[in-house]
Amino acid sequence: MTKYKVLLVDDHKLFRKGLRMLIETLDRFEVIGEASTGNEFLGLLGHLSPDVVMLDIAMPEMDGIEAAKRSLAKYPDLKIITLSMFGEQDYYFKMVDAGVRGFLLKNSDVTEVRMALETVVEGGNYFSHELLMNLVNSLKNSPEELTPDSPLSDREKEIILLICKGLSTQEIADNLCLSKRTVDSHRANILAKTNCRNTASLVIYAIRQKLAEL
Structure with missing residues (x-):
């Protein structure tokens, strides 16, 4: 069985190691590389061809937002899942604008990691329910009002x-x-x-x- 290739990008080595071990328990996926910074990640894209990138938002030198923008500008079909912690809602909209395919909490279990990876490689988008609920709560105080009439059928x-x-x-x-x-x-x-x-x-x-x- 041909496996989907995953690239991990996070500045915490221990977290990358744990995520790698988790992904290696999945039949359809394999980790082909790791990067600890945005620059290292962009360099790896030059000779690796990952199907999915799991990208941390907060990293030194270059944050996940800039790394996502630069990588997608060069490789528009690249599928990126953002790795996030609670309290980082301010970054969500910027990552969405950058073109990421999903959001996943760093404390997600193997079931959710599998679901996120499978959804994204099959062309869908995955959003952690807990993370979205956190985002919904933050939107309650948003000054943006509902449009009176929806333009949608x-x-x-x-x-x-x-x-x-x-x-x-x-x-x-x-x-x-x-x-x-x-x-x-x-x-x-x-x-x-x-x-x-x-x-x-x-x-x-x-x-x-x-x-x-x-």
Whole structure:
């Protein structure tokens, strides 16, 4: 069985070692490299071809936000899962804008790590439920108000709900008995109507507009 390749980026060696050991228990994944800084990570991308990068937000020299921006500018198809701790909500929106595919808490167990990796490699987006609840609480005090009339159709709202559940385009198509091409078209229209750059920012939009409950 061909395994998906994972690159770990975190400045704490002990954490990387623990995460590596956890991932090595998964049949479908293998760790092909580690980096302790953003610069080291960018250097490794020159000769490694990871399917997924697990990237810490807070690192010396170059933080995860800048590392994500630079890596995705050069490798736009790269799938990045952000590693986060509670209390780092201020970084979430910036990481979303950078184009990451998911958020995972550093204290996640093997079941959630597996779910995050499998969801992302299959084309979906993964957001730790605990982390999203933390984010939702922080948004309660946001000055941004709800739009009085949603620009989305009922079908588009239905698709947003499935996106928020982490389903891939193909899974959404199967769930709604639509073609993948039709779902792709709906998704493009949704992003245009909501002024969202990517799926991750769309999830946050759905939370703010109360289109999805967590």
